Amino acid sequence: MDDYPLLDIFLTTMWFFLWILWFMLLFRIFGDLFRDDTVGGWGKAGWCVFLILLPFLGVFVYLIARGKGMGAREMAKMKQADAEFRDYVRDAAGAEAKKPSAAEELARLAELKRDGAITEEEYQRAKALVLQ
Structure with missing residues (x-):
């Protein structure tokens, strides 16, 4: 343990x-780049080549040029997901609300x-099922 001091352990960590962190940043940038519909295929290819050949410079240029848009695109994606979730819940709750109540079922059975x-x-069996 003497040949690997505490400071070296700290620096290695x-x-x-x-x-x-660097790889997380690269994945985030590539994800943003490929999710963006405003950039065409050649633009995406150019950014990819730039990010792969000159990674440090490419990341910094991308963050400067398109960093503000990254946040806006992420926010738009979150709002869209939230709207889809709310629509799903509204539809699911609406389907449950459309289920007839026990009183309506009994009235329908009495009419039949x-x-x-x-x-x-048959009426008594169906009535027992509705009242359960």
Whole structure:
């Protein structure tokens, strides 16, 4: 343990986390680039070549040139996901609200019995199921 001092452990850990941070930043930039519909295929290819051949300069230029748009695109994506979720919940709640109540079911059963569509025995079985 004497040949690897505490400061070296700290520096190694720091470099390791900076390396992970760098890759997270690259993945974030590539994800933003490929999700953006305003950039054409050649533009995306150019940015990819720039980011791969000159990664540090490419990342800094991308963040300066398109950094503000990254936040706006992310916010728009979040708002769209929230709107889709709210629509789904509204539709699901609406489908549940359309289910007839027990009183409506009993009224429908009584009408069917009165019209002769079902017998007294069928009426009693269906009524028991509705009241459960």
